[in-house]
Amino acid sequence: MSENFFELQNIEYGYLDGGMKRTILDGLTYSFDKGKFYTILGPSGSGKSTLLAIAAALDQPEKGMVKFQGKDIKAMGYTLFRRNNIAIIFQKYNLMNYLTAVENVEADMLIIDHKVPGNKKDLAYKILDTVGIVKTKADRIVTTLSGGEQQRVAISRAIAKDVDLILGDEPTGALDTATQKEIIKLFQTLAHEYQKTIIIVTHSDEVASQSDIILHLRDGKLTL
Amino acid sequence: MKRIFIHGWKSLIRRPAKTVMLFVILFVVFNLIFSGFIIQKSVQKSKEYIRSQIGSAVEYKLDYTSLMSANNTPGKTATRTRPPALSLSVAAKMAASPYVTSYYVTESANADSDTVTPASTTSSSDTFQRNFSSFTLSGTNSTDNLDFVLGNVTLKEGKTLSADDVNNTSNVVIISQDVATANSLQVGDTIKLAKASQSQPGAQSGQSNAAAKTTTTTSSSVDYTVIGIYTAVKTTFDVNTIFTSNAVIDSLNGTTATDETDGTIVFLLDSADHVDAFKTASTPYLTSQYHILSSDDSQYESLTKPLNLISFITSILIGVVFVAGAMIILALVTIFVRDRKFEIGLLLSSGEGRLKIITQFMFEILVIAIVAFSVSVATSNLTSGVVSNWIIENQLLSSTSLIASTGTTTTANQFPGRGQSSISLYGEVDMQNVADKFNVAVDASVISELLLASIVLVLIGSSIPLIVIMG
Numbered sequence: 001m002s003e004n005f006f007e008l009q010n011i012e013y014g015y016l017d018g019g020m021k022r023t024i025l026d027g028l029t030y031s032f033d034k035g036k037f038y039t040i041l042g043p044s045g046s047g048k049s050t051l052l053a054i055a056a057a058l059d060q061p062e063k064g065m066v067k068f069q070g071k072d073i074k075a076m077g078y079t080l081f082r083r084n085n086i087a088i089i090f091q092k093y094n095l096m097n098y099l100t101a102v103e104n105v106e107a108d109m110l111i112i113d114h115k116v117p118g119n120k121k122d123l124a125y126k127i128l129d130t131v132g133i134v135k136t137k138a139d140r141i142v143t144t145l146s147g148g149e150q151q152r153v154a155i156s157r158a159i160a161k162d163v164d165l166i167l168g169d170e171p172t173g174a175l176d177t178a179t180q181k182e183i184i185k186l187f188q189t190l191a192h193e194y195q196k197t198i199i200i201v202t203h204s205d206e207v208a209s210q211s212d213i214i215l216h217l218r219d220g221k222l223t224l
Numbered sequence: 225m226k227r228i229f230i231h232g233w234k235s236l237i238r239r240p241a242k243t244v245m246l247f248v249i250l251f252v253v254f255n256l257i258f259s260g261f262i263i264q265k266s267v268q269k270s271k272e273y274i275r276s277q278i279g280s281a282v283e284y285k286l287d288y289t290s291l292m293s294a295n296n297t298p299g300k301t302a303t304r305t306r307p308p309a310l311s312l313s314v315a316a317k318m319a320a321s322p323y324v325t326s327y328y329v330t331e332s333a334n335a336d337s338d339t340v341t342p343a344s345t346t347s348s349s350d351t352f353q354r355n356f357s358s359f360t361l362s363g364t365n366s367t368d369n370l371d372f373v374l375g376n377v378t379l380k381e382g383k384t385l386s387a388d389d390v391n392n393t394s395n396v397v398i399i400s401q402d403v404a405t406a407n408s409l410q411v412g413d414t415i416k417l418a419k420a421s422q423s424q425p426g427a428q429s430g431q432s433n434a435a436a437k438t439t440t441t442t443s444s445s446v447d448y449t450v451i452g453i454y455t456a457v458k459t460t461f462d463v464n465t466i467f468t469s470n471a472v473i474d475s476l477n478g479t480t481a482t483d484e485t486d487g488t489i490v491f492l493l494d495s496a497d498h499v500d501a502f503k504t505a506s507t508p509y510l511t512s513q514y515h516i517l518s519s520d521d522s523q524y525e526s527l528t529k530p531l532n533l534i535s536f537i538t539s540i541l542i543g544v545v546f547v548a549g550a551m552i553i554l555a556l557v558t559i560f561v562r563d564r565k566f567e568i569g570l571l572l573s574s575g576e577g578r579l580k581i582i583t584q585f586m587f588e589i590l591v592i593a594i595v596a597f598s599v600s601v602a603t604s605n606l607t608s609g610v611v612s613n614w615i616i617e618n619q620l621l622s623s624t625s626l627i628a629s630t631g632t633t634t635t636a637n638q639f640p641g642r643g644q645s646s647i648s649l650y651g652e653v654d655m656q657n658v659a660d661k662f663n664v665a666v667d668a669s670v671i672s673e674l675l676l677a678s679i680v681l682v683l684i685g686s687s688i689p690l691i692v693i694m695g
Contacts, residue, residue: 058573083575090573093566098238099231110227111576141238161574 004070005197006032006055006165008222011064013050024050025061026220034164035195037187039208042217048201051217052169055199056088057081068165084113087158089200091170094154095142101128101153102138108161116162127156131186148179155186159194166190168200172207184210228580232587242560243592249556250596251603253549253681258604258674259611260542265670266612267535270658272496274527280493281374282502284315287516294514308512309484318506318517323498324491328370331363331470331487333477334420338445340409342464343402357420360462361397363470363487366390369398370490372454376461382411382452385469389451393471398452400463409450416445417466419476446476527658534615546681553685561585561693568694582690593682601674605666 008030014023024047032038042048053059055066057078066073073081082088087108095104105124109116116123128138131152133145142150151171158166168187172180184207190196191212200207208214215222236243286307312329319327334357342358362369367385371377380401389396397417399409409415448468456463474481493502503517510516561568571581 056573079572079575079577081575082573088573093570096231096567096570098235103234107227107231108574110230111571111574157574 004031004067005034006069006199007065007067008051008055009065009067011051011054011061011066013047013054013059013061023220025054028064028221030215030222032197032199034197035191037191037198037212038200038215039211039213040199040201040215040217040222041203041205041208042201044203046217047220048203048217049169051222052167052199052201056086056167058088080113083111085163086165086167087161087163089151089154089158089166089168089171091173094157095150097141097143099142100139101133101142101145101149101156104142104153105156105160108157112161116160124156124160127159128153131156131159132182146179148175148182151175151179151183152186155183155190159190164195165197165199168198170202171200172202172204177206180204180207181210187211225580227576228584228587232584232591235584236588236591246553246556246560246589246592247596249549249552250593250682251600253545253552254596254600254674254678255604255607256545257542257549257677257681258600259608260538260545261674261677262604262608262666262670263538263611263615264535264542266608267531267538270531271528273658275496275499275524278496278524278527279374280496280499282491282493282499282506282517282519284310284318284489284491284510285516285518286310287514291514308514309486310489310515311511312483312485312489314509314511315489317509318491318502321491321502321505323493323495323502325494326366326373327489327491328368328373329363329365329470329485329487329489330370331473331485333361333363333473335359335361335417335466335476336420337415337417339416340403340407343400343406358464359403359417360465361417361473361476362465362467363473364390364467365470369467370488371461371465371467373492376458377454377456380453380455382450384452384467390469390471393469393475395446395448395472395475396451396468397448397472398454398467399450400465401453401455402463403466404450404453409453411450411453413450414447415450417448417476418445419478448472546677550681550685553682554689557585557589557686558689558693561689578694582687582694585690586686589682589686593678597675597678601666601671 008028011025011028012023013025014021016022028051040048040051050059054061057066057073060074060078068076068081068085095101096107099107102121102124105127106120109120109124125135125138129135133149133152133156137145137149142153145153154171166187172183175183187198187200188210191198198211200211202208213224215224288307291307315327315329318324336358340358362371364370364385367387367390369384372379372384377400379398382398384398385396388394397415399415404410407415452467454467470487471481491502493499499519503519506517568581572578
């Protein structure tokens, strides 16, 4: 078991609601291991998206620390952390709508700091093929693809970045059941075969049941 | 960095509606501003031409208006202010200015002759200005008489004064072709001249001195050798003017040279652009409140009045369009950037830097701006041409107040003195030439100024919303 891969230490976060301070995350602490598929369950408004935003360095906690491979991501630099160490998949708007599928996958390869070996376009086609997007579809503008196909392209982007941590905020929320299952299967493959750490937040028990570890966000803390 | 340009270019060509919308806005704004700029340039060129045609002469002279006003002040005592003479030493100080190429002190005297009759002239004012004497002697402190330098007359035969002639007070003169023909005179001939009495009418034009029995040449005549014959270039020039040196005039008048002069003092500058600077620097040397440095600004101001009006209107146009254009671009970019908030969020979540995202958007806007700029330069040349033609036809050539200037005549001291001379100091301005200058070609300097204005406009309009939104 790999330790200290990704840690949330004593995270606190709240906001003012009609003059009263409302605490969303209350001293939340958890360590995530490599090569596991996690889901975080919680009712609507429990702070799942807030937690993911903090984990993805899109927001800062009031107190506490986020550590990646033992290093504080604040010290690392939030932009650099996002650029080179994680990939994020959202429920919607994962793709640049004026680019083709293959161009979207290439985009992240152009952003990361380390050089991608070989031809980026060829690699992008390959990755898309592994998730079931053939070349003819890969050359189409992404808005002409179905919802499920678009999420596959988004996952391909994450794979193309070649990072060990993939975060998802309700990535299957807008998909039908059949497509949901295909996407979840991809996540399982990424975790178990490619040793990626997948952490997705969801309100769906069905999705959660297919993950390795289900965490519950309750009273501002994560519990099993 | 590569991503910025690849995605920027793709964004432009794959979202043509937004690209075209921004292009149209920039094209219209640029056209209006450029047309205004081109017209401004035309106005500037025309004004420079007028200034150069009027010339770069500045006269150190008596301010008769102030003096007469002072003398006519109600309640003033019977003692009137005498006109203060000009100072040669003050003139020498002014002439030390780096802008002065040369200066001319022109003494004058009225003279009559027993042996020479004046040429007939069409202007009766010439006779009046000579105080009814036959001839006007016009002197010089150098080897050139001012009228030769200004191009009012040109030498036809013989030579002008030499340094020896000036230094040794040689009794030599240069007469007009008209006088030479009327009296069958040639270079080398001798004529007799005497100082005229101011109160007595001399020979009238066409009338010999012998016939004018009432002519009183009370001074004794002196022989002068004709060394040159000139022809008048300006049709208004008094051909009964005889050129000589100031020393000869002093001798004729029976006076000795002092620091004071009743003549005219004219400075010729290296450039019409330096007139104001010279006047500013030299005005402190003036020793009397009734002395001024005159450069015929009234002529210039009269001729440039319609041009200044056009310039004023186009300045307002440029200002309004620039501000309005910047605000429109600002609003449009704000809408476009807000419309791409998901794309921005996606790029930020992927770890792209804010500055690079701003750079991509600026790149897209600048590409459109460059295309709009190029097309606008071509079309604004056409639109400004149409406007310029209208201005030329309806403002420059048709205005009755803008008749071609024949310059102003300056007169020496009008109070009792040795005499008067009239020198036409300022050039003629042909309004057709002014109209021709008004059509300015869009050359490299104009394009570079337009490019700078365009870049400033686009940067102001686009960077503000980008920085605010991305911040």
